[in-house]
Amino acid sequence: MTSTLTPLPVDTDPVPVAPTAADMRVVRRDGSLAEFDTGRIAVAVTKAFLAVQGESAGRSSRLRDQVSTVTGEVTATLARRFGSPARPIDLEDIQDQVELALMRGGFADVARAYILYREEHRRARRSTPAEPTGGPSISVVAADGTAAPLDRVRLRRSVTEACAGLADVAPEAVLAELDRTVYDGITASELASATVLAARALVETEPGYSRVAARLLADALRSEALTAVAGTPDGASAVEMTDRYADYFAAYVRRGVELGQLDPVLAEFDLERIGAALDGQRDNDFTLLGLQTLYDRYFLHEHGTRYELPQAFFMRVAMGIALREIDREGRAIEFYRLLSSFDFMCSTPTLFNAGTTRPQLSSCFLTTVDDDLDGIFSSIKDNALLAKYSGGLGNDWTPVRGIGAHIKGTNGLSSGVVPFLKIANDTAVAVNQGGKRKGAVCAYLETWHIDIEEFLELRKNTGDDRRRTHDMNTAHWVPDEFLRRVRSGGHWTLFSPDETPDLHDLYGPAFAARYAEYEAAADRGELRVHRRVPAVTLWRRMLTALFETGHPWITFKDPCNLRSPQQHAGVVHSSNLCTEITLNTSAGTDAETAVCNLGSVNLAAHIAGEGAHAELDVERLRRTVTTAVRMLDNVIDINMYTIPSARRSNLRHRPVGLGLMGFADALSRLGLPYASEQAVEFADVSMEHVSYWAISASSALAAERGRYASFDGSLWSRGILPLDSIDLLARARGGDLDQDTTARLDWGGLRERVRTVGMRNSNVMAIAPTATISNIVGVSPSIEPNYRNLYVKANMSGDFTVINEYLVAALKDRGLWDEVMVADLKYFDGSLRAIDRIPADLQALFATAFEIDGSWLIRAASRRQKWIDQAQSLNLYVADPNGRKLDELYQLAWTTGCKTTYYLRSTSASHVEKSTLRGTDGKLNAVSPTTVAPVPVPVTVAVPAPSSPAGAACSLEDPECEACQ
Structure with missing residues (x-):
């Protein structure tokens, strides 16, 4: 089929331009410009149709109409995007639009033939190696405006170096792709970008080109960063940089301190020892998505000019976390090796801020909003302060009285929770995490709150926009009693928390009993604000809202509390922005804002062997988890706290959240389908090992540094580990729990060690989404x-x-x-x-x-x-x-x-x-x-x-x- 197609004939002499695209120009493959011609598109589209439908179709008026429609759509799209002499169109852009128009028109077979035809001719072009000094004469314009001939020898050397050691990639393919886009007068920065894009264009046919593109980006970054640090034009190849990293690093630290961005304490480290530990070869391990993400959002810069290279970035984070270690150089090197190997990665706030003059390293903050104006607006102010340095927020709004409730101070009626949620929503938009990413907050409300039905409407696109929160996430905090009523076909009563204040702090059987008492009180007319609905009707509305808007999410109050190690010290009133943190919060004069410090193990990196011989590398996992827990614990002491309630809570309980990512990659390496019993078993076994070594590491830190302050009375102190707490939930539910309790490791020995030695951290594990850090590492996010x-x-x-x-x-x-x-x-x-x-x-x-x-x-x-x-x-x-x-x-x-x-x-x-x-x-x-x-x-x-x-x-x-x- 494809052999009958001929190349898109736009490389020949130009003919008059279509009136609707009079200003458009086309870049030929030799770099010269030609006028745009719709007639050539029509010819190519016609030949594509004929290749599929046969020559007889050429006599049909229907074919002419189809060709005319496709050609017109392509021309109109290109005119919108490139209708200016300053934006010449590449041939590939034209051909991309032809494919897209064919797909839109429902001509899938024709489009498929066209795709294959393009690939055939692309391969033919690549089969002819580019000569180092061949091609048209191209001048490159430097930043100072001077022009010089394109150095094709250096260009080929850079591309060849980027392809070294990677299977099934070829420098010739990248250079051929690049030749389509370079033009006389191209700027040096455009040339660097074009080289990266040339490699990126080949990723769909060979994944290795993503790493080629990343290495080419690293080449441009080296020139940018070395020049910024040295103050004069400088550059180095990847091979040369291996020897230069140590000297660069010392200059980089001095520059960062001068700019007021790096903590001056970093300059007091033994920089010679630190610099010698940097492994420049690890710059080659990135995918394009990973390195581009770091470049755009993480690397330190001066007014947009990056001066931080990848290994300096990882070492800066490691040094920032090791600041208070006795052998801080030794620990910094240990932390650096873990990060730069991609075995483990800290969360985004830690990567943003470690080692800087504003070390806000924590990921998640949970608050409870008090039921008065001072408490409400103090909470909104706290949201702003926490979000400023990249914190994700979870707010428990359940204590705030509902609509129609009595306000004693004014003898009026409350307008409910929703108007205040609107203010919290707009605050999150205004304080956009220091300009690095959008502010993010999630509001939680318990299912018995009188405003729960309005809460369901918050993310809708219809209705009164003053009662909508289009930017805020929302979540239900669902007690077990509600789901029991759903399953039994019972009724559910909604209350205002000012009349039922203790429901907020109760869970399990105690909640169910007290809830029934309030229902009886409502029936006797003792409560002013209440409403009764069939439980299944409310459940349907909850699922409908979730289906329609993606919100509110559904989270379960009782298991979060009944299995909490810290139930002696308070109540879990909500989760966080991403629903993985379950820590106690409180309002009032001695308020506690829960704080969690996150990081994730790259599970895919801990699979040893290939194919049928692949298995979990337990010893490597032990080493990774042990070091990672130490790093997360260090964050607590180094962290900059923007509000007192966060500092008080974090230092008292010291929670951390070690998670994992790359689960799907690990399954692929093991040859296990996600939808299989073996994958479920692997989820069990791998998490058991992470849990065992995380708890063990925290206990070892307790022996070295002391227990966390609120350890006594916790489940840990009673010898109740997470595995054991399942029984607490099962008993509270009367056995209505279907959760496996199989164990394989020596939990008895660890249980006794924890009970007698203690724990450094009240909480140790949580699996976060890892969307950005998994991009950096180059693996699938989290457990997805x-x-x-x-x-x-x-x-x-x-x-x-x-x-x-x-x-x-x-x-x-x-x-x-x-x-x-x-x-x-x-x-x-x-x-x-x-x-x-x-x-x-x-x-x-x-x-x-x-x-x-x-x-x-x-x-x-x-x-x-x-x-x-x-x-x-x-x-x-x-x-x-x-x-x-x-x-x-x-x-x-x-x-x-x-x-x-x-x-x-x-x-x-x-x-x-x-x-x-x-x-x-x-x-x-x-x-x-x-x-x-x-x-x-x-x-x-x-x-x-x-x-x-x-x-x-x-x-x-x-x-x-x-x-x-």
Whole structure:
């Protein structure tokens, strides 16, 4: 089919320009400019149709109409984007738009043939090596305005160096791609970007080019940073930098201190010893997404000019965490090696601020809002102060009296919680985490609050906008008694907390008993504000709102409290922004703002061996976890606290949250499908080892540094470990708990050691979303299944082609990786199910998130939860949501002992538009805001269609979303 296609004939002499695109110019492959000609597009489109439909189709008027429609759409799109002499159009941009227009028009077979034709000619061009000094004469304009000939010898050397040691990549391919975009008079910065983009354009056919692109970006970064530090133009190759890192690092520290950005204490370290430990070769380990993310958001800069290189960045963070160690150089080197190896990564606030003059290193803050104006606005002010330095916030709003409640001071009636939530929402927008990322806050409300039904409406796109919070996350704090009423078909009574104040602090059987007493009081007319609804009706509304808007999330109050090690010292009133933190909070004069300090183990890096011989490297995991817990504990003492209640709480309880990421990558390395009993078992075993060594490390730190202040009376002090606390929950539920309690390690010995020696930290584990740090490391986020096997990820650093390298390796092993497979992956949105030639075992192994039944995610989460003293950010994926599915999923999460759930992800009613993934239009193949079709016949729970498609469920790749960053 493809052999009948001829190249798109735009390289020949130009002809008159189309009137609607009169200012447009086209960059030829030799770098020269030609006028834009719609006629050549029409010729190429016609030939594509003829290649599929046969020569006889050429006599049809229908074909002419189809060609005219496609050509017109391409021309109009290009005119909108490039209708200026200052923005010449690349040939590939034109061909990208042809493919996209064919897809939009429903001509999938023609588009597929066109994709294959392009690849055929692309390969033909690459087969002719570029000469080092060949090509048209190109001048490059430096920053000072001077021009010099393009140094093709150095360019080839840089590209060749970037490809060194990587399989199935070729410098010639990158140089050929680059030749299409360079032009006479290109600036030096544009040339650097064009070189990176040339490699990035090849990622869809070979994942190794992502690392090539990252190395080319590192080459540009070295020139930028070395020049900034030295004050004169400077640059070094990757090989040269290996020897120069030590000298650069000392100059970098001096420069950072001079600028007032680095803590002057860093200059007091033995910089010669520190510099000698830097491993410049580790700069080569990044993917493009990882290094670009660091470049855009993390590296220190002076007015936009970066002066911090990757290994200096990791060492700066390590030194900042080691400031108070006795052998601070030795510990800094130990921490550096852990970070730069990608075995473990600190959370974003720690990476932003460690070693700087503003060391706010903590990730999450939880507060309880008091029921008076002073308490409410103090909490909003605290939100602003905490968000300023990149803290994520979870606010417990349950104590605030509901609408219609009496206000004693004015003898008036309360307007409820919602108006104050609107103010908190706008504060989060205004204080955008120091300009580095959008402010992020989640409001929690207990299910018995009289305002809960209005709370459900907060994220809707319809209604009174003064009672909507479009930027704030919301979550339910659900007591077990409510779900028992749902399951039994009972009623549920809503109260205002000023009349039922103790419900806020009660959980388990005590809550159920007191709740029944308040219901009886309401029946006797002793309470002014209350309302009774069928429990199942409210549950339906909760699931409907979740389905329509993605909020409020559903989290469970009782397991969070009954299994909390700190139940002797207070109550868990909410979770945090990402639902993995479960710490006590309180309001009033001795208020405690819960603080958690996060970091994540890269589980994929702890798989030893390949294929059938792959297994969890337990010894490496032990070393990683032990060092990581020490690092997280150090954060507590070094941290800059912006409000007193956060300092008081953190120093008293010292909680940390060690999590994991790369779970899906680890499964791929082990050859285990996510939807399998073996994967559930691996989730159990891997988390057991993380838990064992994390608790052991904290106990060892207690022996070295002392127990945390509130240890006495905790579950730890009574010899009750997270595994043991499952029994507390089971007894409170009367046995209505389906959670596995199998153990494999020597928990008896550790239990006794903890009881007698103590713990350094009140809480040790929590699994966060890791969206950004997993990008840095280059693995799948958190415990997530793979979203797709080929897609474009859009975040605050741009658009990046993401391809499953494990899938590519498996297809190569079976001789199935070719341009046809790339085209099929694009066409089927990264799914393998419709590609017949892929064997069933690979289809199962590389099933994507929406192809996996959500119950598998919950079962794996339940196994992990038995080992975790806090919680986990558990996203749920539903391909075709309906009432029965949602009801079953969330009730399964509750019955299997999960503490919290996070986003509900759902798919579009129709496929996203296709593109080649080669240009900026690739974002069309990224996740778009989900538009869900009307739900089929309701079964257990009736969930209607969303009121507004734009508000449906959750966009998986929102560049501004905390969870997606």
